[in-house]
Amino acid sequence: MSLRGAGRRRVLALGLGVALPTVLLAVGWWLASLREQAGLAREHEASRRQTAERVAAAVREGLEELRRREDxxxxxxxxxxxxxxxxxxxxxxxxxxxxxxxxxxxxxxxxxxxxxxxxxxxxxxxxxxxxxxxxxxxxxxxxxxxxxxxxxxxxxxxxxxxxxxxxxxxxxxxxxxxxxxxxxxxxxxxxxxxxxxxxxxxxxxxxxxxxxxxxxxxxxxxxxxxxxxxxxxxxxxxxxxxxxxxxxxxxxxxxxxxxxxxxxxxxxxxxxxxxxxxxxxxxxxxxxxxxxxxxxxxxxxxxxxxxxxxxxxxxxxxxxxxxxxxxxxxxxxxxxxxxxxxxxxxxxxxxxxxxDRAYLVDTWLPAVAARHAPAGELPRVVVDADACADPQAVSEHLPGVWLCFAAPAAPPDHLAFQAGALLGLIVIVGVGVVVVARAARRADELSAQKTAFVSAVSHELRTPLTTLRMHAELLQEGLVAPGSLATIHDDLVRESVRLSRLVENVLAVSQLEEGRRVLDLRPGDLAALIREVALGQARHIASKGFTVELDLPDELRCRFDAQAIEQIVVNLLDNALKYAAESDDRRLRVALLAQPGRAVLHVQDRGPGIPVSDRERVFQRFVRVQRASTAHTPGTGLGLSLVRDLARAHGGDAHARARPGGGADIEVWLPRELS
Structure with missing residues (x-):
């Protein structure tokens, strides 16, 4: 929680320190542009009113001259x-x-x-x-x-x-x-x-x-x-x-x-x-x-x-x-x-x-307006005020006659560019904050995962090392009865294999991340290799009180890296043994199916299964399904992640599904190209 809180504080500080000033500057620029546009509109409005006043004064003078002459x-x-x-x-x-x-x-x-x-x-x-x-x-x-x-x-x-x-x-x-x-x-x-x-x-x-x-x-x-x-x-x-x-x-x-x-x-x-x-x-x-x-x-x-x-x-x-x-x-x-x-x-x-009102409206007034209006602001003389946004009266002697100015030629492109630039800047800042927030959250998650990994690895290393040291000291002091030597030897071998497998997994993950792991793909019999690895794990499986059922074809040829396939099978069996330890049905099933263009490996157990929400997360590094029954189950969260990475390195993939009747089914498929 403290790491997450620190990450949130960093994101908030970033938003306040970078995003907020940027947005405020952009909004200020936008408001300044709006004020500039409003000022230009006011200037244009004042110019139109001055033009209307000049034209109206000329109309009044013309009508007054006519009145004086007739008077x-x-x-x-x-x-x-x-x-x-x-x-x-x-x-x-x-x-x-x-x-x-x-x-x-x-x-x-x-x-x-x-x-x-x-x-x-x-x-x-x-x-x-x-x-x-x-x-x-x-x-x-x-x-x-x-x-x-x-x-x-x-x-x-x-x-x-x-x-x-x-x-x-x-x-x-x-x-x-x-x-x-x-x-x-x-x-x-x-x-x-x-x-x-x-x-x-x-x-x-x-x-x-x-x-x-x-x-x-x-x-x-x-x-x-x-x-x-x-x-x-x-x-x-x-x-x-x-x-x-x-x-x-x-x-x-x-x-x-x-x-x-x-x-x-x-x-x-x-x-x-x-x-x-x-x-x-x-x-x-x-x-x-x-x-x-x-x-x-x-x-x-x-x-x-x-x-x-x-x-x-x-x-x-x-x-x-x-x-x-x-x-x-x-x-x-x-x-x-x-x-x-x-x-x-x-x-x-x-x-x-x-x-002649028609002559006044159609001929004389437009001529007066043309003489007294500046270039570019020539108004039209209309009798329908609704046709104008801002009609100006011509004379009190000609009610219902208006000067109609063209709409101001505002710079819509300039304003649109500013609006687009402002929106784009806000979007960029928002995307940047989101990316940084996600990066910070991901960094926090990785930090938490690494912390959990260090703790798990420390525990995983301490347990076999403690067993090995204790048995070695007993043998050194001659405190082991002759009848117990076989058990001591088995414990030493088992803990050594466990320690060796942990080290191999860590090294394999490190090599895959750094791109130093290069698979040696060779054609061979995949069914024979899986049978050999499963039988090699039979004694270890039996020591946990489980049996393994093999459903393999006589032969299934494809190209694969033998060491990678061995790591895939061993990690899948080890994962099944850990999470099905409390199951009444203590049988594990290993099946290999030949499908068009690919070979599909299934490792199934009768454990509690994997929730739907965690079926993709379990393939991430350092992620383990949190259950009260498996809280003390040993593991580092690297096994299934390594299985998917090796399968994808072959051109295949790995998925988690529910086994019919209960339990988990981990499916790994590989392409069958022989060339």
Whole structure:
């Protein structure tokens, strides 16, 4: 137990002194690698966020530039015809609105105006001669959908008369109509009169007389008055009849119309760009918007006209202010619009710019991202946030549109190599510890076996030497009676043979271990040699009270080393005598069988037999089956080990089996090659 304990302590010391530091160093290296990978991932994440912020800032700037440009447009450009203020002094000049043509900005689908009563019109030509353009039809189809109902509800005041071109003269009540709904009619009438004057078949009157006779269509000069959305809301509330005020109030406080009347200022930078799917942005309450009103836009007022002749200026207003709210972005369903309210004389119209969301998402946003994203980090623009591991919002004006970055190109091979190296190192250390532990355990076992062998050999040597010395002293002193001389002589011979056999076994094992034992294989009769050895041991067997039964063929030829076969038979018989000493059946059986390609020798007894768990161990050196009945049986544990070693040296082997009926059966087989 002390040797085993010392071996365990050595293994534990080895594990703590070598394996543990190695494993700790390897784990530290692995953790450092993981930290390095985490740092690279954080750097990549920060780079992606910076890229997303740059792209989002560029998108905000682009949309803000578009908002400022549209915000600067005078309201009368939303009519097909208009009278340029800078040339009114020269006469009734009429021009076609630049908005009547296809937009020069591909982000814009078109412009529209919603008048009181919900009528939607566009600056594109729609009259008896122009029943409608495809762009006008497209804009009207979108602006009249239910999704635009809250936006249409922002207009207020008395519904305007039919704004299409009419052949009849303007009625007097039209002269007093609000500019937001009537200035288009004035321009249309001026255009018709100008066209009629150009095509007049009787131009006999002088130009001055024609100008004096022609009724003046007073298209007023307007100036911009920037107002807040709260002021427009107040105007709208004042124009709601008292009977409808209570019904209308919830609309402004709770419905989508209130959100339209109090939009998020376009210039304000949003802090919600980092919103992720599943985190819906909190809608700004109207009170919050009123607490942070947008600064008034410094809109450029209309250019004043040149001084007019007194005859013209006398019948024409000198200037009229029109209230403008700032343009603001608004999402209605799948549509994105820029919208404002222009009002005059307690009547307000909604003017809007319908943006091409498909073009923004498919063309404009990828182009902006390509210009502002560094090489190797170009994100994709997607509308499905689930397709990205870490989507980044593009703009608060484009909800549901995300920047999708490619997965980081982490070094999986490097990480896999590190993991493999760490695992391999741990496995090597573990295998090394196991091997050393087994070696230490084997060394302890060998040490214990050698200790047992030394003890057994000492006992085995002491017993015959003691007998020999005692008998020799008796003979020397003449104390042996003449009748006892034969017994004394037999004891001397028997103990000498026993001592000689022990020495031969030890020498044979030593020679086999060192490779100095070379067998002299010669063809011969194996059956005859076994019979001779067994009969030579008959007297010794009989002295132990046993008999031997031989079951041998007349002749069995094979190649063998005679001295080795003699040692095999003697050790097998000696082993049977030792362990069957307490058996009632004191017969030993020696049998030799001829089988295809080999000769099989059996030495059987009727002793207690060998347990199944020990049938291989008994062939190891210094191993003996531990039994209470055989604890004091002499032996060194070398006999069966030597039998197997000699059999294998011949090319055969040895095995232990149970004898039918009880007892042990040691089988040794040798090859029968004669050449």
């Amino acid at each position: 600067a447009r005078p309201f009368y450009l939303y009519n097909h015809f208009y009278s340029p203020p800078e040339v009114l002094a020269l006469g009734d000049a009429v021009a076609v609105s630049p908005l009547a043509a296809d937009p020069d900005d591909p982000r814009i689908l078109g412009h529209f105006q919603v008048d009181p009563g919900g009528r939607v019109r566009t600056p594109y030509p729609v009259d008896d001669d122009h029943p409608g353009s495809p762009r006008a039809d497209q804009i009207l189809a979108v602006a009249t959908t239910p999704a635009f109902a809250p936006l249409r509800a922002q207009s207020f005041g008395e519904p305007a008369p039919d704004t299409r071109l009419a052949q009849a003269d303007l009625r007097p009540r039209d002269q007093d109509a609000p500019l937001t709904t009537n200035i288009g009619q004035l321009s249309n009438r001026a255009y018709q009169d100008l066209a009629a004057q150009t095509n007049d078949p009787e131009p006999q009157q002088a130009p001055q007389q024609q100008q004096a006779a022609r009724p003046r269509k007073q298209v007023p000069i307007t100036s911009r008055n920037q107002v807040s959305w709260e002021a427009i809301q107040s105007q709208q509330m004042r124009n709601v009849p008292l009977a409808q005020a209570n019904d209308a109030a919830p609309l402004f406080e709770q419905s989508a119309a209130q959100q339209l009347l109090d939009p998020i200022p376009a210039q304000q930078t949003s802090d919600n760009l980092s919103n992720r799917p599943g985190r819906k942005a909190q809608a700004r309450a109207p009170t919050q918007a009123r607490q942070q009103p947008q600064p008034p836009q410094q809109a450029a007022p209309s250019q004043p006209s040149a001084p007019l002749p007194a005859s013209i200026a006398a019948g024409m207003p000198q200037g009229t202010e029109v209230d403008y709210t700032p343009m603001a972005y608004l999402t209605l369903g799948d549509a994105l619009v820029l919208q404002r309210v222009v009002s005059h004389a307690e009547t307000g119209s909604v003017q809007g710019v319908l943006l």
